[in-house]
Amino acid sequence: MTATTMAAPAARRRSAITALTITELKLFTRGRALVGLGVSTGVPVLLLIIFGCIHAFKTPVARYGGLTTLDVYVPILLVFGMTALSLLTVPATLADYRDLGVLRRLKTTPVGPARVLAAQLVVKLAAAVVTVVVILVVARVGFGVAMPRQAGGFVVSGLVATAALMAIGLFVAAVAPNAGAARGIGAILLYLMMFFAGLWLPIQSMPQELQHISHATPLGAAVPALQNAALGHWPTWLQLVTMAGYALAFGLGAARFFRWE
Amino acid sequence: MPAVIEVEHLHKEYGDTVAVADVSFTVHEGEIFGILGPNGAGKTTTVECVEGLRKPDGGEIRVLGLDPLQDRAELTQQLGVQLQQSRLPSQLRVAEALELYSSFYRDPADWRELMEVLGISAKASTPFSKLSGGQQQRLSIALALVGRPRVAVLDELTTGLDPQARRDTWDLIEGIRERGVTIVLVTHFMEEAERLCDRVALIDAGQVVALDTPAALAQRVETEQRIQFRPSAAVDDQLLESLPEVTSVTRKGDVVVVTGTSNALNAVISVLASSQIVAEQLRVEQASLEDAFLAFTGRRIDAVEGTQSPRKAKGKEQ
Secondary structure, three states, rough: OHHHHHHHHHHHOOOOOHHHHHHHHHHHHHOHHHHHHHHHHHHHHHHHHHHHHHHHHHHHHHHHHHOHHHHHHHHHHHHHHHHHHHHHHHHHHHHHHHHHHHHHHHOOOOOHHOOOHHHHHHHHHHHHHHHHHHHHHHHHHHHOOOOOOHHHHHHHHHHHHHHHHHHHHHHHHHHHOOHHHHHHHHHHHHHHHHHHHOOOHHHHOOHHHHHHHHOHHHHHHHHHHHHHHHHHOOOHHHHHHHHHHHHHHHHHHHHHHOOOO | EEEEEEEEEEEEEEEEEHHHHHEEEOOOEEEEEEOOOOOOOHHHHHHHHOOOOOOEEEEEEEEEOOOOOOOOOHHHHHHHEEOOOOOOOOEEHHHHHHHHHOOOOOOOOHHHHHHHHHHHHHOOOOHHHHHHHHHHHHHHHHHHHHOOOOOEEEOOOOOOOOOOHHHHHHHHHHHHOOOOEEEEEEOOHHHHHHOOOOOOEEEEEEEEEEEEEEHHHHHHOOOEEEEEEEEEEOOOOHHHHHOOOEEEEEEEEEEEEEEEEOOOOHHHHHHHHHHHOEEEEEEEOOOHHHHHHHHHHHOOOOOOOOOOOOOOOOOOOO
Protein backbone atom coordinates (compact mmCIF):
# COMPACT_ATOMS: atom_id res chain seq x y z
CA MET A 1 0.00 0.00 0.00
CA THR A 2 1.41 3.34 -0.93
CA ALA A 3 1.45 6.39 1.26
CA THR A 4 -1.12 8.12 -0.89
CA THR A 5 -3.80 5.44 -0.55
CA MET A 6 -3.24 5.34 3.19
CA ALA A 7 -3.84 9.05 3.37
CA ALA A 8 -7.33 8.74 1.88
CA PRO A 9 -9.40 7.99 5.00
CA ALA A 10 -7.69 10.75 6.94
CA ALA A 11 -8.32 13.16 4.10
CA ARG A 12 -11.97 12.21 4.06
CA ARG A 13 -12.39 13.11 7.71
CA ARG A 14 -10.97 16.55 7.06
CA SER A 15 -13.67 19.18 7.48
CA ALA A 16 -14.58 21.38 4.55
CA ILE A 17 -13.23 24.55 6.14
CA THR A 18 -9.91 22.87 6.94
CA ALA A 19 -9.66 21.48 3.42
CA LEU A 20 -10.49 24.90 1.94
CA THR A 21 -7.89 26.58 4.14
CA ILE A 22 -5.18 24.08 3.21
CA THR A 23 -6.06 24.50 -0.45
CA GLU A 24 -5.94 28.30 -0.21
CA LEU A 25 -2.58 28.05 1.50
CA LYS A 26 -1.17 25.83 -1.27
CA LEU A 27 -2.54 28.11 -3.98
CA PHE A 28 -0.96 31.13 -2.26
CA THR A 29 2.48 29.61 -2.84
CA ARG A 30 1.99 28.94 -6.55
CA GLY A 31 2.00 30.80 -9.83
CA ARG A 32 0.98 34.41 -9.88
CA ALA A 33 0.03 34.38 -6.18
CA LEU A 34 3.75 34.14 -5.39
CA VAL A 35 4.16 37.71 -6.61
CA GLY A 36 1.73 38.89 -3.93
CA LEU A 37 3.57 36.89 -1.31
CA GLY A 38 6.88 38.34 -2.49
CA VAL A 39 5.60 41.92 -2.40
CA SER A 40 3.96 41.62 0.99
CA THR A 41 6.75 39.77 2.78
CA GLY A 42 9.83 40.18 0.59
CA VAL A 43 9.65 43.93 -0.04
CA PRO A 44 9.39 45.06 3.62
CA VAL A 45 12.16 42.67 4.68
CA LEU A 46 14.36 43.91 1.86
CA LEU A 47 13.65 47.56 2.76
CA LEU A 48 14.42 46.77 6.39
CA ILE A 49 17.79 45.31 5.43
CA ILE A 50 18.59 48.33 3.24
CA PHE A 51 17.53 50.82 5.93
CA GLY A 52 19.38 48.83 8.57
CA CYS A 53 22.59 49.18 6.60
CA ILE A 54 22.31 52.98 6.48
CA HIS A 55 24.41 54.19 9.37
CA ALA A 56 22.56 57.45 9.90
CA PHE A 57 19.31 55.55 10.36
CA LYS A 58 20.66 54.03 13.55
CA THR A 59 21.31 57.26 15.44
CA PRO A 60 18.59 58.77 17.66
CA VAL A 61 16.73 61.71 16.11
CA ALA A 62 15.35 64.47 18.35
CA ARG A 63 12.29 65.00 16.09
CA TYR A 64 11.33 61.34 16.66
CA GLY A 65 11.53 61.73 20.44
CA GLY A 66 14.89 60.05 20.71
CA LEU A 67 14.02 57.12 18.43
CA THR A 68 16.24 56.19 15.51
CA THR A 69 14.94 56.45 11.96
CA LEU A 70 15.05 52.65 11.82
CA ASP A 71 12.85 52.44 14.95
CA VAL A 72 10.33 54.67 13.24
CA TYR A 73 10.40 52.63 10.04
CA VAL A 74 9.86 49.19 11.54
CA PRO A 75 6.13 49.77 12.21
CA ILE A 76 5.79 51.35 8.75
CA LEU A 77 7.27 48.24 7.15
CA LEU A 78 5.01 46.06 9.27
CA VAL A 79 1.91 47.82 8.01
CA PHE A 80 3.27 47.66 4.48
CA GLY A 81 3.30 43.87 4.71
CA MET A 82 -0.18 43.75 6.23
CA THR A 83 -1.56 46.19 3.68
CA ALA A 84 -0.02 44.45 0.69
CA LEU A 85 -1.54 41.15 1.82
CA SER A 86 -4.95 42.72 2.40
CA LEU A 87 -5.15 44.97 -0.64
CA LEU A 88 -3.08 43.22 -3.28
CA THR A 89 -3.73 39.55 -2.70
CA VAL A 90 -7.21 39.33 -1.13
CA PRO A 91 -9.19 41.34 -3.72
CA ALA A 92 -7.25 39.87 -6.66
CA THR A 93 -7.86 36.29 -5.55
CA LEU A 94 -11.53 36.73 -4.72
CA ALA A 95 -12.31 38.69 -7.88
CA ASP A 96 -10.45 36.02 -9.84
CA TYR A 97 -12.60 33.34 -8.23
CA ARG A 98 -15.69 35.28 -9.12
CA ASP A 99 -14.56 35.78 -12.74
CA LEU A 100 -13.71 32.10 -13.12
CA GLY A 101 -17.04 30.97 -11.68
CA VAL A 102 -15.38 29.31 -8.68
CA LEU A 103 -17.70 31.06 -6.20
CA ARG A 104 -20.73 30.18 -8.27
CA ARG A 105 -19.62 26.57 -8.49
CA LEU A 106 -19.22 26.45 -4.72
CA LYS A 107 -22.73 27.78 -4.35
CA THR A 108 -24.00 24.47 -5.75
CA THR A 109 -22.20 22.49 -3.03
CA PRO A 110 -23.17 22.06 0.63
CA VAL A 111 -20.39 24.39 1.83
CA GLY A 112 -21.32 27.46 -0.18
CA PRO A 113 -18.97 30.25 -1.26
CA ALA A 114 -18.72 32.19 2.01
CA ARG A 115 -16.33 29.66 3.48
CA VAL A 116 -13.79 30.09 0.72
CA LEU A 117 -13.77 33.74 1.71
CA ALA A 118 -13.19 32.78 5.33
CA ALA A 119 -10.40 30.38 4.30
CA GLN A 120 -8.83 33.10 2.22
CA LEU A 121 -8.84 35.51 5.21
CA VAL A 122 -7.42 32.87 7.57
CA VAL A 123 -4.53 32.23 5.17
CA LYS A 124 -3.83 35.93 4.65
CA LEU A 125 -4.03 36.59 8.38
CA ALA A 126 -1.54 33.79 8.99
CA ALA A 127 0.71 35.26 6.30
CA ALA A 128 0.44 38.67 7.99
CA VAL A 129 1.48 37.16 11.33
CA VAL A 130 4.44 35.42 9.69
CA THR A 131 5.44 38.65 7.94
CA VAL A 132 5.28 40.61 11.21
CA VAL A 133 7.32 38.01 13.07
CA VAL A 134 9.96 37.85 10.33
CA ILE A 135 10.31 41.64 10.24
CA LEU A 136 10.53 41.91 14.05
CA VAL A 137 13.10 39.13 14.26
CA VAL A 138 15.25 40.50 11.42
CA ALA A 139 15.07 43.98 12.99
CA ARG A 140 16.01 42.65 16.41
CA VAL A 141 18.68 40.16 15.44
CA GLY A 142 20.12 41.97 12.45
CA PHE A 143 19.94 45.58 13.55
CA GLY A 144 19.32 45.64 17.27
CA VAL A 145 15.87 47.20 17.13
CA ALA A 146 14.12 46.54 20.44
CA MET A 147 11.08 44.25 20.50
CA PRO A 148 7.80 46.10 21.23
CA ARG A 149 7.82 46.95 24.91
CA GLN A 150 4.04 46.90 25.27
CA ALA A 151 3.35 43.47 23.70
CA GLY A 152 -0.40 43.55 24.47
CA GLY A 153 -0.82 46.97 22.91
CA PHE A 154 1.19 45.82 19.92
CA VAL A 155 -0.94 42.73 19.33
CA VAL A 156 -4.21 44.61 19.78
CA SER A 157 -3.11 47.41 17.43
CA GLY A 158 -1.90 44.87 14.87
CA LEU A 159 -5.15 42.90 14.97
CA VAL A 160 -7.43 45.91 14.73
CA ALA A 161 -5.30 47.32 11.90
CA THR A 162 -5.44 43.99 10.06
CA ALA A 163 -9.20 43.83 10.52
CA ALA A 164 -9.52 47.30 8.97
CA LEU A 165 -7.23 46.38 6.07
CA MET A 166 -8.94 43.06 5.36
CA ALA A 167 -12.32 44.80 5.42
CA ILE A 168 -11.06 47.31 2.85
CA GLY A 169 -9.65 44.42 0.79
CA LEU A 170 -13.00 42.65 0.87
CA PHE A 171 -14.75 45.87 -0.07
CA VAL A 172 -12.48 46.26 -3.10
CA ALA A 173 -13.26 42.65 -4.06
CA ALA A 174 -16.95 43.41 -3.62
CA VAL A 175 -17.12 46.49 -5.84
CA ALA A 176 -14.44 45.78 -8.47
CA PRO A 177 -16.09 44.77 -11.75
CA ASN A 178 -13.41 42.16 -12.49
CA ALA A 179 -10.08 40.76 -11.32
CA GLY A 180 -8.04 43.23 -13.37
CA ALA A 181 -9.84 46.17 -11.78
CA ALA A 182 -9.46 44.60 -8.33
CA ARG A 183 -5.69 44.37 -8.87
CA GLY A 184 -5.50 47.98 -10.06
CA ILE A 185 -7.62 49.44 -7.28
CA GLY A 186 -5.74 47.40 -4.68
CA ALA A 187 -2.37 48.64 -5.93
CA ILE A 188 -3.45 52.31 -6.04
CA LEU A 189 -4.91 52.11 -2.54
CA LEU A 190 -1.77 50.41 -1.26
CA TYR A 191 0.49 53.24 -2.42
CA LEU A 192 -1.94 55.96 -1.38
CA MET A 193 -2.39 54.50 2.06
CA MET A 194 1.33 53.87 2.46
CA PHE A 195 1.93 57.55 1.78
CA PHE A 196 -0.19 58.42 4.81
CA ALA A 197 1.53 55.68 6.77
CA GLY A 198 4.74 57.61 6.26
CA LEU A 199 6.59 55.25 3.93
CA TRP A 200 8.08 58.12 1.96
CA LEU A 201 8.01 60.73 4.69
CA PRO A 202 7.42 59.64 8.30
CA ILE A 203 4.27 61.16 9.79
CA GLN A 204 6.33 63.04 12.40
CA SER A 205 8.11 64.89 9.58
CA MET A 206 4.93 65.82 7.72
CA PRO A 207 3.44 69.36 7.84
CA GLN A 208 0.89 69.75 10.62
CA GLU A 209 -2.18 69.61 8.29
CA LEU A 210 -0.92 66.49 6.56
CA GLN A 211 -0.36 64.85 9.93
CA HIS A 212 -4.02 65.42 10.80
CA ILE A 213 -5.14 63.91 7.52
CA SER A 214 -2.79 60.99 8.02
CA HIS A 215 -4.14 60.23 11.46
CA ALA A 216 -7.62 59.94 10.01
CA THR A 217 -6.53 57.21 7.56
CA PRO A 218 -6.34 53.54 8.61
CA LEU A 219 -2.55 53.36 8.37
CA GLY A 220 -2.01 56.84 9.77
CA ALA A 221 -3.73 55.50 12.87
CA ALA A 222 -2.03 52.09 12.77
CA VAL A 223 1.57 53.27 12.51
CA PRO A 224 1.54 55.60 15.58
CA ALA A 225 -0.39 52.92 17.51
CA LEU A 226 2.36 50.40 16.76
CA GLN A 227 5.05 52.99 17.48
CA ASN A 228 3.42 53.69 20.85
CA ALA A 229 3.45 49.98 21.63
CA ALA A 230 7.10 49.76 20.58
CA LEU A 231 7.88 52.46 23.14
CA GLY A 232 5.91 50.71 25.87
CA HIS A 233 2.59 52.60 25.69
CA TRP A 234 -0.90 51.45 24.87
CA PRO A 235 -2.36 52.84 21.66
CA THR A 236 -4.70 55.78 22.17
CA TRP A 237 -8.44 55.23 22.06
CA LEU A 238 -8.66 57.52 19.09
CA GLN A 239 -6.22 55.34 17.13
CA LEU A 240 -8.10 52.17 17.98
CA VAL A 241 -11.51 53.69 17.30
CA THR A 242 -10.31 55.07 13.95
CA MET A 243 -9.11 51.64 12.83
CA ALA A 244 -12.16 49.84 14.21
CA GLY A 245 -14.37 52.34 12.44
CA TYR A 246 -12.78 51.48 9.10
CA ALA A 247 -13.09 47.78 9.86
CA LEU A 248 -16.78 48.15 10.63
CA ALA A 249 -17.68 50.50 7.78
CA PHE A 250 -15.86 48.58 5.06
CA GLY A 251 -16.82 45.23 6.53
CA LEU A 252 -20.49 46.15 6.37
CA GLY A 253 -20.02 47.67 2.93
CA ALA A 254 -18.34 44.49 1.68
CA ALA A 255 -21.12 42.34 3.11
CA ARG A 256 -23.71 44.60 1.53
CA PHE A 257 -22.18 44.79 -1.96
CA PHE A 258 -20.38 41.48 -2.35
CA ARG A 259 -21.35 39.68 -5.56
CA TRP A 260 -20.81 35.95 -5.78
CA GLU A 261 -21.10 35.89 -9.58
CA MET B 1 -41.11 5.56 -12.15
CA PRO B 2 -41.06 8.20 -9.40
CA ALA B 3 -40.49 11.81 -10.40
CA VAL B 4 -37.08 13.15 -9.45
CA ILE B 5 -37.53 16.67 -10.77
CA GLU B 6 -40.85 18.41 -11.24
CA VAL B 7 -40.99 21.80 -12.91
CA GLU B 8 -44.38 23.42 -13.29
CA HIS B 9 -45.00 26.66 -15.17
CA LEU B 10 -41.55 28.04 -14.44
CA HIS B 11 -41.27 31.73 -15.31
CA LYS B 12 -38.17 33.92 -15.05
CA GLU B 13 -37.41 37.44 -16.26
CA TYR B 14 -34.25 39.53 -16.23
CA GLY B 15 -35.41 43.11 -16.23
CA ASP B 16 -37.54 43.45 -19.34
CA THR B 17 -36.28 40.23 -20.92
CA VAL B 18 -38.32 37.09 -20.45
CA ALA B 19 -35.73 34.31 -20.20
CA VAL B 20 -38.20 31.55 -19.39
CA ALA B 21 -41.83 32.15 -20.32
CA ASP B 22 -43.54 28.95 -19.25
CA VAL B 23 -41.64 25.71 -18.84
CA SER B 24 -42.98 22.49 -17.34
CA PHE B 25 -41.48 19.02 -17.34
CA THR B 26 -40.94 16.01 -15.13
CA VAL B 27 -37.73 13.99 -14.93
CA HIS B 28 -38.06 10.34 -13.89
CA GLU B 29 -35.64 8.40 -11.78
CA GLY B 30 -32.81 6.77 -13.68
CA GLU B 31 -33.34 8.47 -17.01
CA ILE B 32 -31.17 10.79 -19.04
CA PHE B 33 -33.38 13.77 -19.68
CA GLY B 34 -32.31 16.19 -22.37
CA ILE B 35 -33.05 19.90 -22.51
CA LEU B 36 -32.39 20.85 -26.10
CA GLY B 37 -32.62 24.25 -27.69
CA PRO B 38 -30.65 27.03 -29.35
CA ASN B 39 -28.48 29.46 -27.38
CA GLY B 40 -30.63 31.95 -25.55
CA ALA B 41 -33.67 29.67 -25.46
CA GLY B 42 -33.76 29.65 -21.67
CA LYS B 43 -32.18 26.24 -21.07
CA THR B 44 -29.51 27.42 -18.67
CA THR B 45 -31.86 29.70 -16.77
CA THR B 46 -34.23 26.77 -16.37
CA VAL B 47 -31.61 24.47 -14.87
CA GLU B 48 -30.19 27.29 -12.75
CA CYS B 49 -33.62 27.59 -11.16
CA VAL B 50 -33.63 23.81 -10.63
CA GLU B 51 -30.19 24.09 -8.99
CA GLY B 52 -31.39 26.89 -6.74
CA LEU B 53 -28.92 29.40 -8.20
CA ARG B 54 -31.75 31.64 -9.35
CA LYS B 55 -35.07 32.56 -7.85
CA PRO B 56 -37.98 31.91 -10.22
CA ASP B 57 -40.50 34.69 -10.79
CA GLY B 58 -43.26 32.14 -11.06
CA GLY B 59 -44.01 28.43 -10.99
CA GLU B 60 -43.10 25.49 -8.82
CA ILE B 61 -39.94 23.40 -8.70
CA ARG B 62 -39.33 20.25 -6.69
CA VAL B 63 -36.11 18.28 -6.83
CA LEU B 64 -36.26 14.97 -4.95
CA GLY B 65 -39.21 16.49 -3.13
CA LEU B 66 -37.09 19.46 -2.02
CA ASP B 67 -37.49 23.15 -2.71
CA PRO B 68 -34.26 24.29 -4.43
CA LEU B 69 -34.18 27.59 -2.51
CA GLN B 70 -35.61 26.63 0.89
CA ASP B 71 -33.89 23.26 1.25
CA ARG B 72 -30.44 24.18 -0.08
CA ALA B 73 -28.44 22.25 2.50
CA GLU B 74 -30.14 18.97 1.65
CA LEU B 75 -30.46 19.65 -2.07
CA THR B 76 -26.76 20.33 -2.55
CA GLN B 77 -25.95 16.97 -0.93
CA GLN B 78 -28.05 15.13 -3.51
CA LEU B 79 -27.77 17.22 -6.66
CA GLY B 80 -24.50 17.22 -8.57
CA VAL B 81 -23.95 20.18 -10.84
CA GLN B 82 -21.70 20.85 -13.78
CA LEU B 83 -22.00 24.51 -14.67
CA GLN B 84 -21.55 25.97 -18.09
CA GLN B 85 -18.28 27.92 -18.26
CA SER B 86 -17.24 27.34 -14.70
CA ARG B 87 -13.52 27.04 -14.14
CA LEU B 88 -11.25 26.30 -11.22
CA PRO B 89 -8.27 28.26 -9.83
CA SER B 90 -5.60 27.85 -12.50
CA GLN B 91 -3.00 26.42 -10.10
CA LEU B 92 -5.31 23.91 -8.45
CA ARG B 93 -4.32 20.34 -9.34
CA VAL B 94 -6.75 17.62 -10.38
CA ALA B 95 -6.33 15.45 -7.28
CA GLU B 96 -6.46 18.49 -4.99
CA ALA B 97 -9.70 19.68 -6.54
CA LEU B 98 -11.31 16.27 -6.10
CA GLU B 99 -10.05 15.85 -2.56
CA LEU B 100 -11.28 19.34 -1.68
CA TYR B 101 -14.73 18.83 -3.17
CA SER B 102 -15.10 15.42 -1.55
CA SER B 103 -14.65 17.11 1.84
CA PHE B 104 -17.83 19.10 1.17
CA TYR B 105 -20.15 16.11 1.29
CA ARG B 106 -21.64 13.87 3.94
CA ASP B 107 -20.91 10.63 2.12
CA PRO B 108 -18.50 11.33 -0.72
CA ALA B 109 -17.47 8.89 -3.43
CA ASP B 110 -13.89 7.60 -3.49
CA TRP B 111 -12.38 10.40 -5.52
CA ARG B 112 -9.40 8.28 -6.57
CA GLU B 113 -11.72 5.75 -8.14
CA LEU B 114 -13.68 8.55 -9.77
CA MET B 115 -10.47 9.95 -11.22
CA GLU B 116 -9.78 6.47 -12.60
CA VAL B 117 -13.27 6.05 -14.06
CA LEU B 118 -13.07 9.42 -15.80
CA GLY B 119 -9.62 8.69 -17.17
CA ILE B 120 -7.80 11.60 -15.53
CA SER B 121 -5.63 9.65 -13.06
CA ALA B 122 -2.56 10.33 -15.15
CA LYS B 123 -3.27 14.05 -14.72
CA ALA B 124 -3.68 13.87 -10.93
CA SER B 125 -0.95 16.41 -10.24
CA THR B 126 -1.56 18.62 -13.28
CA PRO B 127 -2.85 22.12 -12.55
CA PHE B 128 -6.26 23.00 -13.99
CA SER B 129 -4.86 25.53 -16.46
CA LYS B 130 -2.62 22.88 -18.03
CA LEU B 131 -5.49 20.50 -18.80
CA SER B 132 -7.03 20.18 -22.27
CA GLY B 133 -10.65 21.19 -22.77
CA GLY B 134 -11.74 17.56 -22.63
CA GLN B 135 -9.79 16.91 -19.45
CA GLN B 136 -11.24 20.00 -17.82
CA GLN B 137 -14.71 18.74 -18.65
CA ARG B 138 -13.90 15.32 -17.23
CA LEU B 139 -12.72 16.90 -14.01
CA SER B 140 -15.86 19.01 -13.96
CA ILE B 141 -17.99 15.87 -14.31
CA ALA B 142 -15.96 14.16 -11.58
CA LEU B 143 -16.58 17.12 -9.25
CA ALA B 144 -20.29 16.94 -10.01
CA LEU B 145 -20.28 13.26 -9.01
CA VAL B 146 -17.94 13.29 -6.03
CA GLY B 147 -20.79 13.88 -3.56
CA ARG B 148 -22.55 10.70 -4.76
CA PRO B 149 -25.54 12.67 -6.02
CA ARG B 150 -28.84 11.06 -6.96
CA VAL B 151 -29.29 13.60 -9.74
CA ALA B 152 -26.68 15.34 -11.87
CA VAL B 153 -27.31 18.39 -14.04
CA LEU B 154 -24.76 18.73 -16.82
CA ASP B 155 -24.88 22.01 -18.75
CA GLU B 156 -23.32 22.23 -22.24
CA LEU B 157 -21.00 19.41 -21.41
CA THR B 158 -19.38 18.95 -24.80
CA THR B 159 -19.39 22.49 -26.17
CA GLY B 160 -15.90 23.36 -27.34
CA LEU B 161 -14.71 19.76 -27.44
CA ASP B 162 -13.39 18.08 -30.57
CA PRO B 163 -15.54 15.28 -32.02
CA GLN B 164 -13.47 12.50 -30.47
CA ALA B 165 -13.53 14.04 -26.99
CA ARG B 166 -17.26 14.58 -27.43
CA ARG B 167 -17.86 10.90 -28.21
CA ASP B 168 -15.69 9.85 -25.26
CA THR B 169 -17.73 12.11 -23.01
CA TRP B 170 -20.95 10.55 -24.25
CA ASP B 171 -19.65 7.13 -23.26
CA LEU B 172 -18.90 8.50 -19.81
CA ILE B 173 -22.42 9.83 -19.38
CA GLU B 174 -23.88 6.44 -20.20
CA GLY B 175 -21.55 4.94 -17.62
CA ILE B 176 -22.76 7.42 -15.01
CA ARG B 177 -26.37 6.52 -15.64
CA GLU B 178 -25.46 2.89 -15.07
CA ARG B 179 -24.29 3.93 -11.60
CA GLY B 180 -27.89 4.85 -10.91
CA VAL B 181 -27.63 8.61 -11.29
CA THR B 182 -30.49 10.45 -12.93
CA ILE B 183 -29.08 12.91 -15.44
CA VAL B 184 -30.36 16.17 -16.84
CA LEU B 185 -28.35 17.07 -19.90
CA VAL B 186 -28.51 20.59 -21.32
CA THR B 187 -27.34 20.80 -24.91
CA HIS B 188 -27.76 22.52 -28.21
CA PHE B 189 -26.45 19.51 -30.14
CA MET B 190 -29.22 17.49 -31.74
CA GLU B 191 -26.88 14.55 -32.21
CA GLU B 192 -25.93 14.52 -28.55
CA ALA B 193 -29.54 14.48 -27.43
CA GLU B 194 -30.40 11.72 -29.88
CA ARG B 195 -27.50 9.58 -28.83
CA LEU B 196 -27.87 9.92 -25.05
CA CYS B 197 -31.30 10.98 -23.95
CA ASP B 198 -34.25 8.82 -23.00
CA ARG B 199 -36.52 11.83 -23.35
CA VAL B 200 -35.95 15.31 -24.67
CA ALA B 201 -37.65 18.62 -23.99
CA LEU B 202 -37.24 20.98 -26.93
CA ILE B 203 -37.07 24.52 -25.61
CA ASP B 204 -37.35 27.61 -27.74
CA ALA B 205 -37.89 31.22 -26.68
CA GLY B 206 -38.55 30.20 -23.09
CA GLN B 207 -41.18 27.57 -23.89
CA VAL B 208 -41.25 23.80 -24.15
CA VAL B 209 -42.27 23.23 -27.77
CA ALA B 210 -42.11 19.43 -27.67
CA LEU B 211 -41.32 16.72 -25.16
CA ASP B 212 -40.88 13.10 -26.11
CA THR B 213 -38.34 10.37 -26.74
CA PRO B 214 -35.84 11.25 -29.47
CA ALA B 215 -37.25 8.45 -31.63
CA ALA B 216 -40.81 9.72 -31.30
CA LEU B 217 -39.72 13.29 -32.04
CA ALA B 218 -37.85 12.13 -35.12
CA GLN B 219 -40.81 10.10 -36.26
CA ARG B 220 -43.05 13.10 -36.07
CA VAL B 221 -40.62 15.01 -38.20
CA GLU B 222 -40.05 12.21 -40.68
CA THR B 223 -43.69 12.13 -41.60
CA GLU B 224 -43.46 15.78 -42.50
CA GLN B 225 -42.85 17.36 -45.81
CA ARG B 226 -40.74 20.34 -46.57
CA ILE B 227 -41.89 22.45 -49.47
CA GLN B 228 -39.76 25.21 -50.97
CA PHE B 229 -40.86 27.67 -53.61
CA ARG B 230 -40.45 31.18 -54.90
CA PRO B 231 -43.87 32.86 -54.96
CA SER B 232 -44.71 34.80 -58.15
CA ALA B 233 -46.22 37.54 -55.98
CA ALA B 234 -46.01 38.56 -52.35
CA VAL B 235 -47.58 35.99 -50.11
CA ASP B 236 -48.66 36.47 -46.54
CA ASP B 237 -47.23 33.87 -44.13
CA GLN B 238 -50.49 34.02 -42.23
CA LEU B 239 -52.31 32.66 -45.24
CA LEU B 240 -50.13 29.55 -45.24
CA GLU B 241 -49.87 29.19 -41.49
CA SER B 242 -53.64 29.16 -41.19
CA LEU B 243 -53.75 25.88 -43.11
CA PRO B 244 -54.23 22.93 -40.74
CA GLU B 245 -51.79 20.84 -42.81
CA VAL B 246 -48.95 23.34 -42.31
CA THR B 247 -46.71 23.27 -39.20
CA SER B 248 -44.28 26.05 -40.03
CA VAL B 249 -43.50 28.76 -42.54
CA THR B 250 -40.04 30.30 -42.85
CA ARG B 251 -38.16 32.24 -45.48
CA LYS B 252 -34.73 32.08 -47.03
CA GLY B 253 -34.48 35.36 -48.85
CA ASP B 254 -37.41 35.33 -51.24
CA VAL B 255 -37.83 31.56 -51.03
CA VAL B 256 -40.66 30.36 -48.82
CA VAL B 257 -40.11 27.13 -46.89
CA VAL B 258 -43.20 25.36 -45.63
CA THR B 259 -43.25 22.20 -43.54
CA GLY B 260 -46.36 20.21 -42.87
CA THR B 261 -48.12 16.89 -43.14
CA SER B 262 -48.07 14.77 -46.26
CA ASN B 263 -51.16 16.66 -47.45
CA ALA B 264 -49.50 20.03 -47.08
CA LEU B 265 -48.42 20.27 -50.71
CA ASN B 266 -51.95 20.13 -52.07
CA ALA B 267 -53.21 22.56 -49.47
CA VAL B 268 -50.44 25.06 -50.15
CA ILE B 269 -50.78 24.92 -53.93
CA SER B 270 -54.53 25.39 -53.81
CA VAL B 271 -54.45 28.27 -51.36
CA LEU B 272 -51.79 29.97 -53.50
CA ALA B 273 -53.85 29.33 -56.65
CA SER B 274 -56.87 30.95 -55.08
CA SER B 275 -54.77 34.10 -54.61
CA GLN B 276 -53.45 33.89 -58.18
CA ILE B 277 -49.94 33.13 -56.95
CA VAL B 278 -47.76 30.57 -58.68
CA ALA B 279 -45.20 28.56 -56.75
CA GLU B 280 -42.08 28.84 -58.91
CA GLN B 281 -39.01 26.62 -58.57
CA LEU B 282 -41.08 24.31 -56.43
CA ARG B 283 -39.18 21.64 -54.51
CA VAL B 284 -40.59 19.09 -52.14
CA GLU B 285 -38.39 17.19 -49.75
CA GLN B 286 -38.77 14.92 -46.81
CA ALA B 287 -37.54 16.74 -43.69
CA SER B 288 -34.42 15.13 -42.31
CA LEU B 289 -33.95 13.95 -38.77
CA GLU B 290 -31.63 16.84 -38.11
CA ASP B 291 -34.44 19.23 -38.93
CA ALA B 292 -36.58 18.17 -36.00
CA PHE B 293 -35.98 21.45 -34.31
CA LEU B 294 -37.00 23.41 -37.36
CA ALA B 295 -40.30 21.59 -37.46
CA PHE B 296 -41.16 22.52 -33.91
CA THR B 297 -39.80 26.03 -33.75
CA GLY B 298 -39.68 27.33 -37.29
CA ARG B 299 -35.91 27.71 -37.31
CA ARG B 300 -32.78 25.66 -37.29
CA ILE B 301 -31.21 24.99 -33.93
CA ASP B 302 -27.90 26.46 -35.03
CA ALA B 303 -29.44 29.50 -36.71
CA VAL B 304 -28.91 31.63 -33.63
CA GLU B 305 -25.27 30.69 -33.35
CA GLY B 306 -24.60 31.11 -37.02
CA THR B 307 -21.51 28.92 -36.95
CA GLN B 308 -22.31 25.60 -38.49
CA SER B 309 -24.46 25.22 -41.51
CA PRO B 310 -23.93 27.36 -44.58
CA ARG B 311 -27.51 26.54 -45.59
CA LYS B 312 -28.92 27.77 -42.33
CA ALA B 313 -32.27 29.47 -42.54
CA LYS B 314 -32.60 32.96 -41.20
CA GLY B 315 -35.57 31.95 -39.12
CA LYS B 316 -37.56 34.96 -38.05
CA GLU B 317 -36.37 37.30 -40.78
CA GLN B 318 -39.00 38.61 -43.10
